[in-house]
Amino acid sequence: MSDTWFDHRTYRHTDWTVQRLVDLKRRRGLTVSLVIPARDEQATVGGIVSRVRADLMERAPLLDEIVVMDSDSTDDTGRVAREAGAVVHRVVDVRPDLGHRRGKGEAMWKSQFVTSGDVIAFLDADLVEWGPHFVSALLGPLLTEPGVRLVKGFYDRLLDLPGGGRVSHEGGRVTELVARPTLALRWPALSGVVQPLSGEWAIRRDLFAQLSVPSGYGVELAVLVDTHLRCGVDAIAQVDLGRRAHRHQSLRGLGAMATELLAIADRRSGIDHGSEVPIRWFDTADEQGRPRTGTVGIVERPPAVGVGPERPRVLGGAVGR
Ligand SMILES: O=c1ccn([C@@H]2O[C@H](COP(=O)(O)OP(=O)(O)O[C@H]3O[C@H](CO)[C@@H](O)[C@H](O)[C@H]3O)[C@@H](O)[C@H]2O)c(=O)[nH]1
Numbered sequence: 001m002s003d004t005w006f007d008h009r010t011y012r013h014t015d016w017t018v019q020r021l022v023d024l025k026r027r028r029g030l031t032v033s034l035v036i037p038a039r040d041e042q043a044t045v046g047g048i049v050s051r052v053r054a055d056l057m058e059r060a061p062l063l064d065e066i067v068v069m070d071s072d073s074t075d076d077t078g079r080v081a082r083e084a085g086a087v088v089h090r091v092v093d094v095r096p097d098l099g100h101r102r103g104k105g106e107a108m109w110k111s112q113f114v115t116s117g118d119v120i121a122f123l124d125a126d127l128v129e130w131g132p133h134f135v136s137a138l139l140g141p142l143l144t145e146p147g148v149r150l151v152k153g154f155y156d157r158l159l160d161l162p163g164g165g166r167v168s169h170e171g172g173r174v175t176e177l178v179a180r181p182t183l184a185l186r187w188p189a190l191s192g193v194v195q196p197l198s199g200e201w202a203i204r205r206d207l208f209a210q211l212s213v214p215s216g217y218g219v220e221l222a223v224l225v226d227t228h229l230r231c232g233v234d235a236i237a238q239v240d241l242g243r244r245a246h247r248h249q250s251l252r253g254l255g256a257m258a259t260e261l262l263a264i265a266d267r268r269s270g271i272d273h274g275s276e277v278p279i280r281w282f283d284t285a286d287e288q289g290r291p292r293t294g295t296v297g298i299v300e301r302p303p304a305v306g307v308g309p310e311r312p313r314v315l316g317g318a319v320g321r
C-alpha cells in the first residue's frame with residue numbers, strides 16, 4: 001500500500017504559529033467561522049468558547065465569528081455559551097421553513113445558514129483535554145496548500161478506565177472497530193486518515209455546501225468519503241493535534257452510532273437501508289423480558305447550495321412581509 005498521501009498531507013500543529021496563520025489569512029483575504037455543535041454541554045462549552053475567543057479572536061484575529069449551535073439542549077448550554085462570548089443559535093430556530101431534525105449533523109448543516117466565513121471550522125463541545133490549537137492548526141493546510149479543501153484533526157485518544165482516575169490510550173472505539181475498517185475495505189485511499197470521525201475539522205464553505213449531510217453522527221464519515229469521491233484524496237489533509245480527551249458515550253450509544261455509520265457507508269456503496277434502521281438492545285428488557293428495540297435514523301439533508309432562500313412565513317393566511 002502506498003503511503004504517499006499520508007506522507008505529503010500529514011502535518012503537526014507545531015508547523016505554524018498563530019501569527020503566521022493570521023498573516024496567511026490576511027494575505028489570502030479569507031474569513032473563518034468557528035462552529036461548535038452542542039447538546040447539553042453546559043459543563044464544558046463555556047470554558048471552550050472563552051478560551052478560543054481569548055486566544056484566536058482577541059489576542060490574534062484568526063476567527064471572524066464563534067457560533068454555538070444549540071442542538072435541543074435541555075440544560076443551560078445556550079446561556080453559558082452566550083455569556084462566554086459566542087453567538088448562539090438554537091438549531092430549531094434556524095430556517096424553520098426547512099423543518100427540524102435532531103442530531104449533530106443537523107446542527108452542522110444548519111450552521112451554513114447563520115455563518116458567513118469562507119472556511120468553516122468545527123469543534124466538539126465536550127472536550128476535557130484540548131487546546132485552542134485544535135482550531136488554529138486546522139487552518140494551516142487550507143491556507144498554505146491551494147488544493148486542500150478539507151482538514152481533519154487527529155490525536156492520541158484517551159479512554160477512562162473503570163476504577164476512577166485511570167486512563168488508557170485506546171479511546172475511539174467506534175473509530176477503530178467500525179470507521180477505519182470500513183474505510184480500509186471500501187475506500188482504501190482513506191486508510192491513512194488517523195481519526196476519520198474527529199469532530200475537529202475545517203472545510204471550505206463552497207465544498208461543504210455541495211455535500212449532503214447526514215443529520216446524526218454520520219456527518220464526519222460522509223463528508224470525508226464524499227470529499228474523496230468528488231475532489232480526490234489530495235483535497236484532504238490531516239493535522240496531529242496532540243492529546244484529546246472527551247466525555248464518553250455509553251457502549252449502547254456507540255452501537256447506535258456505529259449502525260448509522262455503516263448505513264451511511266452502505267448508501268455510498270449503492271445499498272440503501274431507508275430512513276430508519278431498527279436495532280435491539282439485549283442488556284435491557286421490557287416488562288415481558290424481551291430485548292428493547294429502538295431505531296437509528298439514517299436521514300440526510302441535501303446540499304445547502306440547492307436550498308433556496310427562506311420562504312416568507314404565512315401569518316394568519318396572508319404572506320408576511
Ligand atoms: O444531537 C447531538 C449530539 C451531539 N452533539 C454535539 O456533537 C459533539 C460530539 O458529540 P458526542 O456525542 O460527544 O460524540 P462522540 O461520542 O464524541 O463521537 C465522535 O464520533 C462522532 C461520529 O463521527 C463525531 O460526530 C464526534 O464529533 C466524535 O467526537 C458534542 O459537542 C455534542 O454536544 C450535538 O450537537 N447534537
Ligand SMILES: O=C(O)[C@H](O)COP(=O)(O)O
Pocket residue numbers: 157158159170171172173174175176197247248249254
Ligand atoms: O470516535 C469514537 O470512536 C467514539 O467517539 C468513541 O470514542 P471513545 O471510545 O473514546 O469513547
